[in-house]
Amino acid sequence: MTMKLEQLRSFEMVARVGHFTRAAEELYLAQPSLSRQIATLEAHLGTALFHRRPTGVTLTNAGELLLPIARRMLGDAKAAEDQIQELAGLRRGRVRLGAPPTLCVSLVADVLAAFRSAHPGVELHITEGGSRFLVEALNESALDLALVVTRGTDPSVSGTELVPLLSEELVVISAATSGSPEEFTLEELSREPQVAFNRSYELRGATDAAFSAAGFEPVIAVEGGEMDAVLRFVERGLGVAVVPAMVVIDRPGLRSARLVRPSLTRTVNLARRNDVGPSAAAAAMQQFVFDAVDRLAAPGSELSRLVTAAPRD
CATH class of the missing domain: 3.40.190.10 (Periplasmic binding protein-like II)
Known part of the structure; x- marks a missing residue:
């Protein structure tokens, strides 16, 4: 016997929602039918895939191993169908x-x-x-x-x-009415109040690394924003921000200046x-x-x- 896509689909949904009943509802299956699919899959593999508790389920080590494989197999099947x-x-x-x-x-x-x-x-x-x-x-x-x-x-x-x-340069954006210069050095930028992205952004990591390498400590006016919020804060004059050059297209409320000595690219x-x-x-x-x-x-x-x-x- 081989694994069936229906079994993998049920397994993936249970892993995603952490509960047999909710998974059955998402798949429009009766719960006993879904439970049988999981039990059959576990019997075929010879190991339990879930830790079963009154409040829900979590993956065993075997389940953790199977999950990315199952998702890939399901994705490939959908791609073939498409x-x-x-x-x-x-x-x-x-x-x-x-x-x-x-x-x-x-x-x-x-x-x-x-x-x-x-x-x-x-x-x-x-x-x-x-x-x-x-x-x-x-x-x-x-x-x-x-x-x-x-x-x-x-x-x-x-x-x-x-x-x-x-390859794209990072630029310094400011409010369109700010009268900012055409260029900023990294040292000059470090003295400007900045609207900083959430630390989960790769862009934030790159700019922090540049300041650290040059021995500068930036002035942070507002920290932790997502992309739309950062752009809006800059438009309102709360500070400047470092963004990729393409972000400024069709944004009349912003002006951009090149970042030089050093320039940063991605x-x-x-x-x-x-x-x-x-x-x-x-x-x-x-x-x-x-x-x-x-x-x-x-x-x-x-x-x-x-x-x-x-x-x-």
């Missing part, structure tokens, strides 16, 4: 794209608008998160594609290919699995990403001084 359905063209399908918040408010918004206009029948699912989380989701087949940020040497991730898209990459081919919808989305990058970095564009497209084969 590809077969797409043989008739891109009249339907699904793309699950992941990106950090700094890209969701800039590049991703432009990509999705263009893609939706061209393929209105394709479902779009967006997941926001840090780059490490997104790569893990990609490898579990929870995503089809992800945009991730790297600095310095690209990490080697088994099963995942990183395609460099562009690389934006397209992450995709190299062991499974993309669906037709995901392949189309990938091309829309490439086209958007080319437009942003084109000579004479608003960001051409701050964004450099990476060479592609």
Whole structure:
């Protein structure tokens, strides 16, 4: 006997919600039917997958080991189903794209608008998160594609290919009426009241590391905001903030200044699995990403001084 997708789907749902009754409700199954599926799966594997308690269930060590594998198998099965359905063209399908918040408010918004206009029948699912989380989701087949940020040497991730898209400078933003200079050195920036991102942001880690390496202590006016809140606080004049250059596009309430001596940059990459081919919808989305990058970095564009497209084969 082999594991069945129905058993894995039930296992994954119980692991996610931590309760047999709620999992059965989510899957529109009778609880005895779901319990039998789990019991059959445990008998086949020869080990318990859950610790059962009156208040709910938690994963055993074997369950912890099986969970990412189950999610990947379920994702691959869904991807195969999507590809077969797409043989008739891109009249339907699904793309699950992941990106950090700094890209969701800039590049991703432009990509999705263009893609939706061209393929209105394709479902779009967006997941926001840090780059490490997104790569893990990609490898579990929870995503089809992800945009991730790297600095310095690209990490080697088994099963995942990183395609460099562009190099982008970090800039200093202030309220449009602030009269800030055209450039800030890191030392000058350290003396300005700053609106600082939540420490979970990779961008916050990069700027903190730059100040620390230079021996400067920044002045923090407001700390802990998410992307939308930080931009709004800066517009209201609470301080300046360091953001990627693309974030400032179409934001008349903000002005940007280059950060120099030293400049800070980041690389934006397209992450995709190299062991499974993309669906037709995901392949189309990938091309829309490439086209958007080319437009942003084109000579004479608003960001051409701050964004450099990476060479592609």
